[in-house]
Amino acid sequence: MLLLKKIFMGIIKLNKIRVYAHHGCLDEEKIIGSEYEVNLKVKGDLNSSCLSDNLDDTIDYVLLNKIVVDEMKKPSKLLEHIAQRILNKIFSCSPLVSWVSVSIAKINPPINGDVERVVVVVKNSRSNL
Secondary structure, eight states: OOOOOOOSOEEEEEEEEEEEEOOSSSHHHHHHOEEEEEEEEEEEOOHHHHHHOOGGGSOOHHHHHHHHHHHHTSOOSOHHHHHHHHHHHHHHHOTTEEEEEEEEEEESOSSSSOOSEEEEEEEEEGGGO
16 A cells, blocks of 8 residues: 655646737737746645545646636736736635746847846745735
C-alpha cells in the first residue's frame, strides 16, 4: 500500500501562455495589437487532490488558462491593470488558491530603443484581500 504524507501547500505553474491582444496607450497598439506572454504561478492547498485523484479537489489549471486568455482579450492601457484583473478573477473562481503571481510580457514593445520585451509582475495573497 502506498503511504501518502500530508502536503500543506502546493504550487501550480502555467508557463509561456501566448496571446495576441490589443493593449497599450498608443492608438496604433489598440488597432494593430501585439504578442504577449503570460506566466502564472499559484499556491494553494492540494491535500485533498493528492489523496483523491479527483479534479474537483484541486486547482484546475484549465480554468486558470481560460481566465488568463479571457482577461487578455479585454483591451487595457496598462499591463498592471490586466494583471490585477487576472489576480482578482483567480481568487474569485478558485477558493483553494491562497497566493498568485502573474507576469505579463509585451514582446517587442513600441518604445524608443532595442528592447525585446517589457514585463510587469504582480503578486498577491488571499490574506491581503
